[in-house]
Amino acid sequence: AQTVTQSQPEMSVQEAETVTLSCTYDTSENNYYLFWYKQPPSRQMILVIRQEAYKQQNATENRFSVNFQKAAKSFSLKISDSQLGDTAMYFCAFMIVSSGGGADGLTFGKGTHLIIQP
Amino acid sequence: DSGVTQTPKHLITATGQRVTLRCSPRSGDLSVYWYQQSLDQGLQFLIQYYNGEERAKGNILERFSAQQFPDLHSELNLSSLELGDSALYFCASSLRPLANYGYTFGSGTRLTVV
Numbered sequence: 729a730q731t732v733t734q735s736q737p738e739m740s741v742q743e744a745e746t747v748t749l750s751c752t753y754d755t756s757e758n759n760y761y762l763f764w765y766k767q768p769p770s771r772q773m774i775l776v777i778r779q780e781a782y783k784q785q786n787a788t789e790n791r792f793s794v795n796f797q798k799a800a801k802s803f804s805l806k807i808s809d810s811q812l813g814d815t816a817m818y819f820c821a822f823m824i825v826s827s828g829g830g831a832d833g834l835t836f837g838k839g840t841h842l843i844i845q846p
Numbered sequence: 847d848s849g850v851t852q853t854p855k856h857l858i859t860a861t862g863q864r865v866t867l868r869c870s871p872r873s874g875d876l877s878v879y880w881y882q883q884s885l886d887q888g889l890q891f892l893i894q895y896y897n898g899e900e901r902a903k904g905n906i907l908e909r910f911s912a913q914q915f916p917d918l919h920s921e922l923n924l925s926s927l928e929l930g931d932s933a934l935y936f937c938a939s940s941l942r943p944l945a946n947y948g949y950t951f952g953s954g955t956r957l958t959v960v
């Protein structure tokens with residue numbers, strides 16, 4: 729079974745600090761995509777960043793970057809210069825690509841509640 | 847506004863009842879996904895439709911069913927409701943059947959079963 733583990737239920741940092749959210753996953757598949765989604769209090773799910781498993785280069789999107797370690801099945805999210813608006817639940821997820829080119833949907837972790845303190 | 851529209855935003859109903867949740871995908875997107883977010887189970891994939899046809903099925907109960915109509919909007923039908931069905935139900939959409947660039951989520955329908 730595919731699983732995603734986010735070991736930090738809650739984290740709190742000061743504004744402008746850098747914070748890293750951890751994520752590990754378990755799959756025997758080789759072709760998959762990894763994602764971080766953000767869910768602010770508005771409850772909207774917002775895509776933060778994505779990573780192709782076949783790419784060794786870590787993805788970056790402005791202040792957000794990942795550390796993807798495929799052998800260790802680890803996919804952590806680093807937020808630099810954190811802002812008050814970054815306060816949200818953060819979900820790690822992955823999507824397995826089947827041999828037919830389809831996918832069975834995203835498998836999500838339980839989430840990390842990130843609080844940015846002023 | 848993500849472009850994915852879900853109605854209603856909130857729904858309160860009694861056990862044993864049946865409800866229908868509606869989703870209009872972002873303009874141009876052909877694929878629709880349904881997810882359930884509950885305190886117990888977290889976020890779970892239920893089902894995917896692409897251009898009117900079922901494409902993938904996740905942890906969807908037999909009491910639940912969905913369909914995608916010719917105008918591409920989708921409905922999720924939940925019947926014989928139980929207290930444990932109380933959750934936030936998300937719809938998401940993507941252009942292609944393989945959403946490797948991620949989905950666009952709607953703001954969800956909060957279902958409360960009493």
